[in-house]
Amino acid sequence: MERIPILRMGSTLLVTIQIDMQDQTAVALQDDLADRIAQTGASGVLIDISALEIVDSFVGRMLTSISGIARVLSATTVVGGMQPAVAITLVELGLSLEGVRMALNIERGMALLQRGESDSAR
């Protein structure tokens, strides 16, 4: 099974999702992220999904779930880089990624985490 690498950048953990997520990979990512947040005391998690051409309800649930896990470990999650076409499909499917903070790209996501804004979930 492939594992998705988690990169530490200061107090932020960066995850780039490039492969189609399957059950096992998603569970492993959640476990690894929880471990790494606990280990490093990271205050932010940044997830890049710019390589994903499909964000279905499974990926949506995974993002919501990671965001929830990070929150109870007192870290903020920002998802960035969604392709415009993916955003359109997501809304058409009625998926809202409730509770997940979004950023246009990873650079802005990083800025968001560094500012520690609390109003970015709008």
Added chain:
Amino acid sequence: MERIPILRMGSTLLVTIQIDMQDQTAVALQDDLADRIAQTGASGVLIDISALEIVDSFVGRMLTSISGIARVLSATTVVGGMQPAVAITLVELGLSLEGVRMALNIERGMALLQRGESDSAR
């Protein structure tokens, strides 16, 4: 064909290699990186290979080649996150990654690029 995403973080472009590289993917990555360096005026390229369990001569050549392309576009390339076992195999195979700057992990690689050290190729 899968394309490897290139993330911009300030003046650095970050690439996480997670999939087994094939000819086409490697060529596409080189093209994309050259375009992005020209477009953004990035001064550094950071390549994370922590997910790679095999670095053979093909990947080695690709890293050397990316490093060379970035150099003529006046950007410095740092490769980080090599697994210890990979490092051992690499040396056993006689591959030296000549001219490629290495860092233990992405965080140190980023620090290296930000300091703009010129003696890091040792």
